[in-house]
Amino acid sequence: MxxxxxxxxxxxxxxxxxxxxxxxxxxxxxxxxxxxxxxxxxxxxxxxxxAYPGVAHTTAPSNDTxxxxxxxxxxxxxxxxxxxxxxDPPASPKLTQRGMEFEPSVLVILAGQEVGFPNEDPYYHNVFSYSPAKRFDLGRYARGKSKSVVFEDPGVVQVFCDIHSDMKGTILVLQNPxxxxxxxxxxxxxxxxxxxxxxxxxxxxxxxxxxxxxxxxxxxxxxxxxxxx
Ligand SMILES: [Cu+2]
The missing domain is CATH 2.60.40.1120 (Carboxypeptidase-like, regulatory domain)
Incomplete structure (x- = not known):
């Protein structure tokens, strides 16, 4: 984009x-x-x-879903x-770590909003991004903890976990509502x-x-x- x-x-x-x-x-x-x-x-x-072509996720989705x-x-x-x-902009946006996934997989916010990243799994997760619109690394944290990031600039921010390499989320930061x-x-x-x-x-x-x-x-x-x- x-x-x-x-x-x-x-x-x-x-x-x-x-x-x-x-x-x-x-x-x-x-x-x-x-x-x-x-x-x-x-x-x-x-x-x-x-992260592991040919090993993980080799099964294609089975139907028109x-x-x-x-x-x-x-x-x-x-x-x-x-x-x-x-x-109104989306209220109190969150990207939750739940069931070994980021939920929702696509989060839309407005520039200037703060996003919470609560960990609801019984494992440690990490949250980081190398996207030009926002680079950050929240480190690893346990269930029940949450950290947050303010996204000042519009753009696409891809979010990953350095422990679970197939966890992926995307935050679309927009200029207007x-x-x-x-x-x-x-x-x-x-x-x-x-x-x-x-x-x-x-x-x-x-x-x-x-x-x-x-x-x-x-x-x-x-x-x-x-x-x-
Ligand atoms: Cu993880």
Missing amino acids: RRLHNITAGLLLAVLTALPGNESVDAADIGILTGTVRVVSEPPYAIRIN EGKSLIREIVVYLEKVAAPHAI YFARPDTETGAFRIPSVPAGRYRLVVWHPDLETVSREIEVRPGAATPIEVEI
Whole structure:
């Protein structure tokens, strides 16, 4: 994903505190973005992280649930919005170590948010990332403990555990709250209260090539979009 511009601390504060749940901004300037994501990519077996090729995870998923799991990790978002407002950011985001996995496998947050990493397993885990958007290493810690990290910059942060090499999580840090997770059955998505304007709509999945296109959100009327990834 292209690196997004940093936003200033002041603007960030405005994003995080602006008018929770409030759509009182002049309705004439607001549109609703709706659409459908269709998954046409093959399941990305080959690019799944696997520390021991040919040894671990040699069994392919047995049925069409793989298509649904692909859509579960898709995020649709607007790349840059000059004056974001009126949508709450995800509250108290957490990436939990549970059942030898990071849960959820894809976490979406806004730049400036703090993420907790609680360990709920009866084993030690570690949490680290070498991603340019945020490098950190929380060390190893036991069940019941939690550490946290603030993610200042938009970008993709891949998270691993140095004890269990097939544990992988992804944090997508966005510049603005105009994003949606498509419905896992239908692929439908809806982003409300978008300031009218021209934007780049991004369809992102941690293991697939990112798809994006220019779109226009018009005041009032919904703008249905069909996208494939
Ligand atoms: Cu671990």
